[in-house]
Amino acid sequence: MSPIRIAAVAAARRWIGTPYRHQASVIGVGCDCLGLVRGVWRELYGSEPEIAPAYTPDWAEAAGREALAEAAGRHLVPRALDDAQPGDVLIFRWRAGLPAKHAAILTEPARMVHAHDGAAVAEVALTAWWRRRLAFVFAFPER
Template identity: 60%
Template sequence: MNAELEDRKAAAAVLAEAVTWIGTPYRHQGSTKGVGCDCLGLVRGIWRAVYGSEPEAPGPYAPDWAEAGGRDRLLEAAGRHCAEKAIHEALPGDLIVFRWRVHHAAKHVGILMSEHRFLHAYEGHAVTVSALIPQWRRRIAGVFVFPDLPPY
């Protein structure tokens, strides 16, 4: 484990698990490594592997779920289970939440892998690591720190 992650054991565990999902096919509402997942399912699966169980079930959702209801459900859920931090303070192993358009609900998530790369699942692609280019950076709606690991 590198020095940056020494005091961030949860982040190190998230990163170690995240890379094992690379290549998992995209499947809407899926959350099973090697079988299929969407972006939320990727985070749910990583959470299960790191913490043992999910903190809440998302329930069924349509591909356009974020456009209905007028709430920012993804950001709200991230805030219930993780600590929010300033975007410029993001570190590897943090959860990043994206908003496609201003004044619309956030609807995409990924795991920051390095200063310039993040892991995510999106339609038509397997789980992959992408460059965090300006087009992605300007869509970041929130950055969240995963909770500490439970003592064993």
């Protein structure tokens, strides 16, 4: 596994236990799924490549476009869904026909770290339920 992948997995695991807070990205204090990815990015590279706009919980449905995947594509490296590796960012859609709006970081072939509304950041199994909802996979760039 490459050094950036090892670092991404380690960084994601440091967020475990951080409470869920919409739009936040402060380790140990609060984050949402995007805040988790933003925090890992900051640990890997320093400052974030762009400022995330304010967003409501229904932002993806309201916009009706793949805004999260578009933003990821500006800064991360697209990968095939069936080629996800530890350290990759996974983006899920809750239901067919809706834009993808949940992100996680793969830590092992069948485990991921994510922030979910109503729970603290946790490392969980990448079950068949999650795999059916996987819409995009991105790698952190090697720098």
